[in-house]
Amino acid sequence: MKPKILIARAIFPEVVAKLAQHFEVTSNQADELWTSAQLIERLKGKQGVFTTGGERIDAALLAACPELKICANMAVGYNNFDIAAMTAARVLGTNAPDVLTETTADFGFALLMATARRMAEAEHFLRAGQWTRWRYDMFAGADIHGSTLGILGMGRIGQGIAKRGAHGFGMQVIYHNRSRLDAATELECKAIYVSKQELLKTADHLVLVLPYSASSHHAIGAAELAQMKPTATLVNIARGGIVDDAALALALRNKTIAAAGLDVFEGEPAVHPDLLTVPNVVLTPHIASATMPTRLAMANLAADNLIGFLTQGKPVTPLNPAVLVTP
Numbered sequence: 001m002k003p004k005i006l007i008a009r010a011i012f013p014e015v016v017a018k019l020a021q022h023f024e025v026t027s028n029q030a031d032e033l034w035t036s037a038q039l040i041e042r043l044k045g046k047q048g049v050f051t052t053g054g055e056r057i058d059a060a061l062l063a064a065c066p067e068l069k070i071c072a073n074m075a076v077g078y079n080n081f082d083i084a085a086m087t088a089a090r091v092l093g094t095n096a097p098d099v100l101t102e103t104t105a106d107f108g109f110a111l112l113m114a115t116a117r118r119m120a121e122a123e124h125f126l127r128a129g130q131w132t133r134w135r136y137d138m139f140a141g142a143d144i145h146g147s148t149l150g151i152l153g154m155g156r157i158g159q160g161i162a163k164r165g166a167h168g169f170g171m172q173v174i175y176h177n178r179s180r181l182d183a184a185t186e187l188e189c190k191a192i193y194v195s196k197q198e199l200l201k202t203a204d205h206l207v208l209v210l211p212y213s214a215s216s217h218h219a220i221g222a223a224e225l226a227q228m229k230p231t232a233t234l235v236n237i238a239r240g241g242i243v244d245d246a247a248l249a250l251a252l253r254n255k256t257i258a259a260a261g262l263d264v265f266e267g268e269p270a271v272h273p274d275l276l277t278v279p280n281v282v283l284t285p286h287i288a289s290a291t292m293p294t295r296l297a298m299a300n301l302a303a304d305n306l307i308g309f310l311t312q313g314k315p316v317t318p319l320n321p322a323v324l325v326t327p
């Protein structure tokens with residue numbers, strides 16, 4: 001008998017078809033948004049679930065679904081998983097790293113450039129019919145080339161952004177991370193390790209690429225924003241909750257910093273109302289990994305984790321490999 005799996009959201013039809021070769025699949029191609037109770041109801045009796053980053057997998061769900069063995073996230077971030085509870089319940093978690101690194105780094109750079117050069121603000125101005133004459137300082141922003149790029153969170157995506165900045169735009173790159181990179185990687189990224197305080201004070205542009213956890217909650221709040229240069233830009237492509245959005249909206253309004261570019265928000269898809277009313281912010285709806293080839297690669301990786309694990313005990317990108325070891 002084929003194992004049973006649930007696909008929690010609409011995904012590429014070819015990936016549903018691939019999974020159907022191995023599993024009895026319950027899919028959600030209508031893309032309904034389920035409550036936790038509805039998710040649990042549909043997950044009962046299933047051995048695997050394909051999640052997309054928004055579905056909370058916690059102790060209560062695991063207790064209600066004792067047959068569940070694997071949760072495969074179609075995202076590199078997995079703060080929707082309570083990994084400790086999953087490990088305790090001997091449920092494997094997998095994420096979708098690597099395949100999205102370059103695409104996401106491209107977007108981080110695009111958002112940085114749009115923010116520093118005030119592209120969104122300028123476009124609104126033009127569309128509103130306000131462009132009637134030239135002016136010497138019209139939408140004059142900050143330079144990218146030759147400036148100092150600060151990166152908080154130097155994983156694969158952070159390194160991708162560092163390389164773009166150092167090699168493509170002649171930027172000085174500084175970074176802070178829980179652990180320092182090895183010398184060869186630092187050289188490849190032309191990146192210099194500094195304290196978080198030094199990073200805040202020195203960066204002309206600060207890009208956040210760290211994972212969300214209890215310890216990174218509000219890593220950038222009022223106190224950190226106050227240490228940044230008034231000409232600085234801040235870009236968040238990591239996770240909502242890493243930035244205190246209320247404090248950021250206030251800092252943007254008061255020109256504590258010059259501008260921000262945000263792809264992720266606390267409580268998304270809701271956006272703090274104050275961010276919607278300040279002009280010096282570029283807002284995008286969590287699309288940093290959104291190119292068709294990359295989203296397809298992420299979906300295939302999640303599918304390959306389900307297939308590899310449930311048919312041969314061999315996941316591709318396990319998060320808690322301890323559960324693979326027979327106790």
Ligand code: GLV
Binds near residue numbers: 053074076077289
């Ligand atoms: C997207 O935010 C991801 O974690 O892949």
Ligand code: GLV
Binds near residue numbers: 098158
């Ligand atoms: C995080 O896992 C990253 O790829 O930056």
